[in-house]
Amino acid sequence: MTLNTSTPHDLSFTIFGTGALGGFYGSRLLAGGSTVRFIAHSDVDFIRREGLRVDSPLGDQHHQPVEVYRDSDVIPRSDVVCVGLKSTQNHRLVELLEPLIGEGTLILNLQNGLTMEEELVEAFPQAVVVAGLCFLCSNKVGPGHITHLDYGLVSFAPFDERGREQIPALMAAFSAGGVKVESQPSLPQARWRKLAWNIPFNGLSVLLDVDTNRIMADPDGRVLAEQLMAEVALGAETCGVPFDEGFMPKLMQITEAMTPYAPSMRLDYLAKRELEIEFMYERPLREVSKRGVRLPAVEAVARQLRFVDRHNRDQAR
Amino acid sequence: MTLNTSTPHDLSFTIFGTGALGGFYGSRLLAGGSTVRFIAHSDVDFIRREGLRVDSPLGDQHHQPVEVYRDSDVIPRSDVVCVGLKSTQNHRLVELLEPLIGEGTLILNLQNGLTMEEELVEAFPQAVVVAGLCFLCSNKVGPGHITHLDYGLVSFAPFDERGREQIPALMAAFSAGGVKVESQPSLPQARWRKLAWNIPFNGLSVLLDVDTNRIMADPDGRVLAEQLMAEVALGAETCGVPFDEGFMPKLMQITEAMTPYAPSMRLDYLAKRELEIEFMYERPLREVSKRGVRLPAVEAVARQLRFVDRHNRDQAR
Structure with missing residues (x-):
């Protein structure tokens, strides 16, 4: 509405x-x-x-x-x-x-x-x-x-x-x-639906050093985004708020249609500010893991982000 | 021997x-x-x-x-x-x-x-x-x-x-x-044992832009290497050549004791040469996937490598 x-x-x-x-x-x-x-x-x-x-x-x-x-x-x-x-x-x-x-x-x-x-x-x-x-x-x-x-x-x-x-x-x-x-x-549903975009595109824009349009334009970038999004969907389902069929393709389509966009985590990285890894990655992983489910690619991305965040801010000092 | x-x-x-x-x-x-x-x-x-x-x-x-x-x-x-x-x-x-x-x-x-x-x-x-x-x-x-x-x-x-x-x-x-x-x-066993090192350390040294010593010195770098190595172990097991107990901790220990080392894929990346993703990542993933098993973090790393390889060589032209 x-x-x-x-x-x-x-x-x-x-x-x-x-x-x-x-x-x-x-x-x-x-x-x-x-x-x-x-x-x-x-x-x-x-x-x-x-x-x-x-x-x-x-x-x-x-x-x-x-x-x-x-x-x-x-x-x-x-x-x-x-x-x-x-x-x-x-x-x-x-x-x-x-x-x-x-x-x-x-x-x-x-x-x-x-x-x-x-x-x-x-x-x-x-x-x-x-x-x-x-x-x-x-x-x-x-x-x-x-x-x-x-x-x-x-x-x-x-x-x-x-x-x-x-x-x-x-x-x-x-x-x-x-x-x-x-x-x-539903608050959990709203939060997980937002994570479906934030988890792939914030992380990848930092790790691949590009804006969203470059991710969408590259065959491996797209498949990576879809792989992470599918794990977020599993997370949402695990937490009792499964995505509607068609939600993920629609999200990819919206992202495709967006003007070149630097997600907030990319802006933070470029400004050598601390990245919002805890609430955007660790907390969702923790909620899912409590229920006995793992999201391995999201875990790997979160760990890479923590690594590059630490080194990025070390260099800034 | x-x-x-x-x-x-x-x-x-x-x-x-x-x-x-x-x-x-x-x-x-x-x-x-x-x-x-x-x-x-x-x-x-x-x-x-x-x-x-x-x-x-x-x-x-x-x-x-x-x-x-x-x-x-x-x-x-x-x-x-x-x-x-x-x-x-x-x-x-x-x-x-x-x-x-x-x-x-x-x-x-x-x-x-x-x-x-x-x-x-x-x-x-x-x-x-x-x-x-x-x-x-x-x-x-x-x-x-x-x-x-x-x-x-x-x-x-x-x-x-x-x-x-x-x-x-x-x-x-x-x-x-x-x-x-x-x-x-055993050739398959020898090949998989080598992949147990190559898959984590070649890929991470490119994606994190560091030598092996920096990966080992960082808590998230270590856990990432271990996560990828554990997936390679699953791959080896799937292909009928499981690792001995103690093999992976020993490999981490050997890497820890190495002098700072730039794996070949990192040298290739820095020289803007094509990366050996096909035979080091795609082929192992294909052999495992044929047997109905997925290695999600290795898949994500392989896709990231293909992305950065393509962009790295585009810039070199």
């Missing part, structure tokens, strides 16, 4: 992580009339002085002044806290979110991977947890400056019934900002 | 492929008193003029004059034809060997991989086929100039009973030149 309405709404948002993802969606929420508070890291002073720029086919935006905070500041409570940090920071996530979460606060997790929502629910039983799976191509190009290239759909999936009730209001707020939205009934 | 005798012998040898491998063993056979004819490609004129140099811990050699031919020359028949060409040339091998093979000619195949001997026997039923598995670290450093760094053991394994009878004379000739020799009763 794709909505594109401008239903009235009055949610306030705190965006944790003002990067390519958080900066873009925060900007769209502001454009849609929501109250938005940003938490940034290195860019706080810059954004306070110069504002936040987001160039986008949806219209270039220059937000100034912007309500922006350091994570150590006292930050007014919002109805919704959007998690836009890289999952490589998740060992600090609970501590960082703690001051922002009250009774009934809605945590909207925008990260890639598996099992993040379970950890948030365990740490914050007083909160309501919803996943927002982002299909977005945007880059941070400088301090307080984001370039949105293409896509942007957010697919909402609730952790539980309390979350399910909140999704219409979330959809209205994002939609008011021109963001395409949809909702999916 | 390791012999180091100087039993008299009177075999003559034609070395097909005067590179790091053929050049080294040809030099040792000359040093041991055998008649040796070399077939070279680009270096014929140079070697005719300047001779063949082989620097080695076994003693530096400068052979001049050397009996060296182009493959299009009329070449006197020898008792033994040693195949030292890269297996990437094997689509031309039968045609190239044809003029050299008579009734009872012994073909000694020094290549890496699987199924080369079967193809030679099929093409040359009048010949006797023996495999010589080489454990050698040497490089071609310039025209007619080879540097032997370490190792050099040749492990002989017969294709059939006719070959088995010839092995003592072969061992005597190599041994007379200071080469360590041994024999193995």
Whole structure:
């Protein structure tokens, strides 16, 4: 279901992580009339002085002044806290979110991977947890400056019934900002369907040092992507959420039709940032392995990624 | 069994492929008193003029004059034809060997991989086929100039009973030149045992862009090597030649103790030469798959290698 309405709404948002993802969606929420508070890291002073720029086919935006905070500041409570940090920071996530979460606060997790929502629910039983799976191509190009290239759909999936009730209001707020939205009934299914793309194309783009179009154009690249995707399908089935017939061919077809695209893990690798291997590869492997099933090619790719990630960051020091 | 005798012998040898491998063993056979004819490609004129140099811990050699031919020359028949060409040339091998093979000619195949001997026997039923598995670290450093760094053991394994009878004379000739020799009763077992090292370490050294010591020093590198080796063990078992218990840990231990070592496939990759994927990966996978078994991580590595090989050589053009 794709909505594109401008239903009235009055949610306030705190965006944790003002990067390519958080900066873009925060900007769209502001454009849609929501109250938005940003938490940034290195860019706080810059954004306070110069504002936040987001160039986008949806219209270039220059937000100034912007309500922006350091994570150590006292930050007014919002109805919704959007998690836009890289999952490589998740060992600090609970501590960082703690001051922002009250009774009934809605945590909207925008990260890639598996099992993040379970950890948030365990740490914050007083909160309501919803996943927002982002299909977005945007880059941070400088301090307080984001370039949105293409896509942007957010697919909402609730952790539980309390979350399910909140999704219409979330959809209205994002939609008011021109963001395409949809909702999916099952969080595990939504997460595994996203992994079906992320596991092959993020990993291969790093290991083969190419964008998605080069993978799709090469006979071995395609077969490799299909081999990994088939193992992810086995993983999904093992976890009780099998893919529909036709899902994988459709995903390959969509990828084929995409403009040349550098997945986020490739951008992280090129910038010598830590790769999101833990939540995108290790956690899915762990969930499947708990149920007695192995995904050998995905395991091999995950190990190669850990190897190249370690050497990549060693060289950067 | 390791012999180091100087039993008299009177075999003559034609070395097909005067590179790091053929050049080294040809030099040792000359040093041991055998008649040796070399077939070279680009270096014929140079070697005719300047001779063949082989620097080695076994003693530096400068052979001049050397009996060296182009493959299009009329070449006197020898008792033994040693195949030292890269297996990437094997689509031309039968045609190239044809003029050299008579009734009872012994073909000694020094290549890496699987199924080369079967193809030679099929093409040359009048010949006797023996495999010589080489454990050698040497490089071609310039025209007619080879540097032997370490190792050099040749492990002989017969294709059939006719070959088995010839092995003592072969061992005597190599041994007379200071080469360590041994024999193995089963060709499939010998080939699979060698693949247990070649499949993990050749492929990973290319894909991870490191020498063996860096693979062994990294926790994920080690586990990757072990994962691939375990799949090769399954392949060997599927083909009826299971590894002994303790074989794999011993192989890891030997690799650990080696000096930093660039496997031949890594040297080929760095020189932008075609990689020996067909005989080192595809043929073993095909033999196993015929018997209904899959080796998913080896398959993924083979596909990655084909991808990077294609792109590596595209860039070289």
